[in-house]
Amino acid sequence: MGVPVHLPLRRFARRALALALGLGLLGAQPAAADPAAVRSVALTQTGAETVLVIETDRSVRAPRVFFLEGPDRFVVDLPDARWARAGVGPGAGVAARRRFANRPDGAARLVLDLIGPARLIDQRVERRGRRLVFAFAAASPAPEAAPSPPPRPLIVIDPGHGGRDPGAVNQDGVREKDVVLAAAGALRDALVRRGYDVALTREDDRFIELEDRVAFARERHAALFISLHADSVPGSRASGAAVYVLSERGAARSRSLMDRQDWDVDLGEAQSASNDVRSILVSLAQRETTNRSADFARSVLRELGEAGAPLWRRHPSNAGFFVLLAPDVPAVLVEMGFLTNPTDAARLADPGQQARFAEALAEAVDGHFAAPMLTAARR
Known part of the structure; x- marks a missing residue:
């Protein structure tokens, strides 16, 4: 499981300040009652990179993403989002296939079954939260003297x-x-x-x-x-x-x-x-x-x-x-x-x-x- 990281409070404050000013000091708008619908998922291979693109019909909150081992998998949980149905799709690049289903806690889950260890080299949010993009590459062999991991929380x-x-x-x-x-x-x-x-x-x-x-x-x-x-x-x-x-x-x-x-x-x-x-x-x-x-x-x-x-x-x-x-x-x-x-x-x-x-x-x-x-x- 990856080493956990949190948004620093100062970085959060800067983003929240921009939000507050943009709202004219009226506070954040309430979230929509109905879950967002996942409209499409694309998995492509470009050179050494595998790119996963998830699109929803409206913006969603920050997803939970993590790798699992034994076997190697990459998991994306979209809070307050739903798939029209569960299913299995073809893979590309580092992914042998993709699986998707709705979780009981209200999240839409996507799992990439990987052909081996992989690493996340890019992740970004586009179209005001309606598109999530993840780029992967095969994991490089561990160096002989690996650096000490960052301290955990x-x-x-x-x-x-x-x-x-x-x-x-x-x-x-x-x-x-x-x-x-x-x-x-x-x-x-x-x-x-x-x-x-x-x-x-x-x-x-x-x-x-x-x-x-x-x-x-x-x-x-x-x-x-x-x-x-x-x-x-x-x-x-x-x-x-x-x-x-x-x-x-x-x-x-x-x-x-x-x-x-x-x-x-x-x-x-x-x-x-x-x-x-x-x-x-x-x-x-x-x-x-x-x-x-x-x-x-x-x-x-x-x-x-x-x-x-x-x-x-x-x-x-x-x-x-x-x-x-x-x-x-x-x-x-x-x-x-x-x-x-x-x-x-x-x-x-x-x-x-x-x-x-x-x-x-x-x-x-x-x-x-x-x-x-x-x-x-x-x-």
């Missing part, structure tokens, strides 16, 4: 509660703060094995203010913030995991905290713009953060489901939890299960089950960052 793991705050405590005395600290260690190990930089807001039994947890992630320019918790309700029937992202009310609370707690957002060259323009740019940046949080939450639920973990809710839930309020760090809060359910409590306290849960979360992190077209780490 920093993931901050937040084990909830701690110290004088035990969190939920069940009838057997199992404490939430202990369960989530052990789970955080398992997740850290799984992510480190995959090459990520990882930091924990606490590594022992101590109390940390909510504000300090958020500041910990923001000061380190974290690419992702994962807060781990265990739920409890009266009775013992509720079971399974749930994933929370910031609600609309929470987003409004975040904007108010930017003023009261000095939560500045780095707008780069637009930092000296008027208050109205800065307000629009901050809103756009926060919307981007919220969208990325929701995308990751869906990945978490999908990977947990595929790993066989019980789910309390199969879709992301919205909440205004303080740890989700950072305007520039995508964040989710994962309720891993219910301590009040004996089966859940035994699963949450079992090291083997913790490791399996952590591997599913790590798979979701890999999937979230498997989009080289969104490139460049924030660090």
